[in-house]
Amino acid sequence: MREFNKAIRWVVALKCEAEPIIQYFKMDCYINTGPFSVFCDREKEHWLVLSGIGQINSASATTYLSEISDAPPWAGWINIGIAGYGGKKLKDLLLVDEVQQFSTGHTLYPGPVIGNNLRRYSLITVDKPSKNYKQGHLVDMEGYAFFEIASRLSSQQLTIILKIISDGPDEPLELIKPETVTESISRIINNLKTLVQELENICLGEAKRLAQPKAYKKCIQTWHFTSSQKTKCLELIRKWESIFPSKDLFSIISMENDAKSVLSKISKHTQKYEIDWINSD
Amino acid sequence: MIKCIYIEDEIKDHPRTLSILDRFGSTRRIKIKRYGDVFNKKSQNFRLQKSNPALILARKHQGLVLDAPDSFGIGGTKNYYFSHMFNCIYDCRYCFLQGMYSSANYVVFVNYEDFDKNIEDLVNSNPNENLTFFSGYDCDSLALENITGFVEHTLPVFQKFDNALLELRTKSIQLKPLLEFTPMKNCVIAFSLMPRAMSDSLDHKTPKISERIKAISKLAELGWKIGLRFDPLVHGKDWKILYKELFDEIELNVPETAIHSVSVGPLRFPKNIFKNISKLYPEEKLFAGPLVNSPRTPSYAENVEKEMTDYCLEHISRFVPKSAIFNCVSSN
Ligand code: SF4
Numbered sequence: 001m002r003e004f005n006k007a008i009r010w011v012v013a014l015k016c017e018a019e020p021i022i023q024y025f026k027m028d029c030y031i032n033t034g035p036f037s038v039f040c041d042r043e044k045e046h047w048l049v050l051s052g053i054g055q056i057n058s059a060s061a062t063t064y065l066s067e068i069s070d071a072p073p074w075a076g077w078i079n080i081g082i083a084g085y086g087g088k089k090l091k092d093l094l095l096v097d098e099v100q101q102f103s104t105g106h107t108l109y110p111g112p113v114i115g116n117n118l119r120r121y122s123l124i125t126v127d128k129p130s131k132n133y134k135q136g137h138l139v140d141m142e143g144y145a146f147f148e149i150a151s152r153l154s155s156q157q158l159t160i161i162l163k164i165i166s167d168g169p170d171e172p173l174e175l176i177k178p179e180t181v182t183e184s185i186s187r188i189i190n191n192l193k194t195l196v197q198e199l200e201n202i203c204l205g206e207a208k209r210l211a212q213p214k215a216y217k218k219c220i221q222t223w224h225f226t227s228s229q230k231t232k233c234l235e236l237i238r239k240w241e242s243i244f245p246s247k248d249l250f251s252i253i254s255m256e257n258d259a260k261s262v263l264s265k266i267s268k269h270t271q272k273y274e275i276d277w278i279n280s281d
Numbered sequence: 282m283i284k285c286i287y288i289e290d291e292i293k294d295h296p297r298t299l300s301i302l303d304r305f306g307s308t309r310r311i312k313i314k315r316y317g318d319v320f321n322k323k324s325q326n327f328r329l330q331k332s333n334p335a336l337i338l339a340r341k342h343q344g345l346v347l348d349a350p351d352s353f354g355i356g357g358t359k360n361y362y363f364s365h366m367f368n369c370i371y372d373c374r375y376c377f378l379q380g381m382y383s384s385a386n387y388v389v390f391v392n393y394e395d396f397d398k399n400i401e402d403l404v405n406s407n408p409n410e411n412l413t414f415f416s417g418y419d420c421d422s423l424a425l426e427n428i429t430g431f432v433e434h435t436l437p438v439f440q441k442f443d444n445a446l447l448e449l450r451t452k453s454i455q456l457k458p459l460l461e462f463t464p465m466k467n468c469v470i471a472f473s474l475m476p477r478a479m480s481d482s483l484d485h486k487t488p489k490i491s492e493r494i495k496a497i498s499k500l501a502e503l504g505w506k507i508g509l510r511f512d513p514l515v516h517g518k519d520w521k522i523l524y525k526e527l528f529d530e531i532e533l534n535v536p537e538t539a540i541h542s543v544s545v546g547p548l549r550f551p552k553n554i555f556k557n558i559s560k561l562y563p564e565e566k567l568f569a570g571p572l573v574n575s576p577r578t579p580s581y582a583e584n585v586e587k588e589m590t591d592y593c594l595e596h597i598s599r600f601v602p603k604s605a606i607f608n609c610v611s612s613n
Contacts, residue, residue, distance in 0.1 A: 097285060098311050109287070109311065109319045111386070113329045116284060120309050155326035202329065209328070209563060238559075239569045275517035275566050277478035 004207035007075035010048035016178035055145035074206035076199040077150035082166035086133030096161035098122040297391040330385040341390035355542040357413030364419035372485035380554030417450030454496040464504035471508025476523035501539030512546030546609035
């Protein structure tokens with residue numbers, strides 16, 4: 001049997017954007033003496049880093065959060081924040097599925113597997129605040145760098161960029177007040193909650209797939225395995241678990257003296273196995 | 282449901298692109314330079330993407346028609362394969378595509394006419410050979426026909442040839458394009474089959490075996506040539522009984538005269554592909570079966586493979602002439 005914690009990592013540029021999320025997910029300050037302030041909830045399932053503005057900050061904060069929170073490869077990563085938009089100002093939460101780095105023209109294509117009911121937009125990540133709003137595109141200063149790093153730590157499908165339109169040709173950025181930003185994020189918090197639940201469930205599925213079986217950890221603590229024996233042991237335990245999902249492996253190996261005999265015992269049991277296709281679930 | 286369509290700039294005005302896009306109304310569209318910018322990115326999660334794949338419309342520039350692997354062959358003197366599409370709407374646990382590609386998105390190459398030209402060139406430059414062209418190596422030939430129109434386009438191309446056979450490999454029961462054509466003597470509709478209990482467990486999202494056999498009967502009745510592909514052969518408890526039941530059902534429902542060819546192939550994976558697939562589905566029972574790690578290809582032990590192949594060949598030869606049976610074993 002394996003049990004896993006939810007693992008969501010938030011990368012947010014500004015305190016005024018993060019405030020409603022910190023409150024909603026009941027996070028407290030974890031550390032504020034390092035390069036970035038980090039928050040987390042009591043269960044250590046939700047972690048949030050305040051990255052500050054810009055791509056370098058966002059990339060560094062993402063890496064920092066990954067290390068400090070020991071983010072597993074099945075963690076869901078979310079960047080949420082305000083964005084400019086060269087079109088009608090919508091108040092909804094928007095999902096990004098194309099992100100271009102303005103300075104290089106490089107483009108990445110997040111393929112989010114959640115948020116099917118959200119409108120999808122292209123995002124351009126710029127280095128300096130810009131009044132050059134492109135029709136139909138969102139503009140921010142972090143998205144590209146965040147996605148580039150976080151999608152490698154986890155996967156593209158678990159890395160989500162969410163935006164809320166703040167400024168545009170008729171409402172320049174310098175007139176936007178922090179309280180207004182906090183209000184816009186608070187307004188969509190219920191939507192966000194649903195989305196996060198969806199992501200949490202997918203991440204838990206991935207955790208089951210990617211995590212090392214508990215029995216494996218117990219084996220290598222109990223007996224001494226060489227590195228090739230460890231690989232074999234992991235392979236055999238995975239096999240064992242797919243054949244006998246509810247059987248306790250230790251009931252057959254606990255009396256073994258060394259790694260070699262453990263491997264041979266598991267092998268013997270798994271080799272004998274013939275798949276019962278008729279009664280398989 | 283396709284939520285997003287990526288379109289290569291180069292083919293954005295191609296008539297086939299436009300007609301495909303017509304079917305998708307207001308689905309989100311994103312222009313891209315090359316399909317590989319989306320498809321080949323390493324940090325994708327195939328398993329997650331499979332639940333929600335996007336469609337990519339692209340042009341295939343090179344390698345349109347390729348020499349088929351040695352193990353392919355249903356009687357022709359030269360064998361080729363071509364793929365108008367990468368990936369598949371079905372989700373078979375043994376499918377090598379899931380271990381080969383980093384993306385589960387569907388790529389459709391819309392420049393069918395360039396495939397036609399390559400095929401025509403090969404046919405014309407080999408007038409004294411019997412050529413076989415296999416479609417459905419990197420996808421299912423028929424499954425996405427309502428979007429791609431691939432079969433509808435390709436059958437007339439082969440109508441012109443005397444010395445070229447087309448094999449359409451499929452698990453689909455979407456027979457519409459075939460029903461609209463007069464059956465062709467140089468086209469084989471090849472169905473992949475395995476015993477019902479195995480298929481129910483391994484062939485996700487595909488039509489059931491009984492539905493496939495019904496489709497085969499119908500096509501046979503109309504005069505289409507049928508290929509039966511028992512590839513991969515899957516081991517398990519009572520496998521002999523399960524295979525015998527399948528063969529009996531086929532014998533009962535498919536007239537011998539309609540059967541162009543039968544092939545059997547053991548379960549084998551290139552090592553890297555196996556590594557990727559078993560990582561995607563570590564809980565899959567198929568990979569817990571009696572597979573052995575031969576140097577290049579995880580497969581059943583040689584004696585198991587041989588026993589299964591011999592058994593199946595013997596039973597098949599009771600209702601299909603030996604000359605129409607092919608053993609598709611790639612060299613290890
Ligand atoms: S039908 Fe063929 S191509 Fe499609 S998933 Fe199954 S094995 Fe793969």
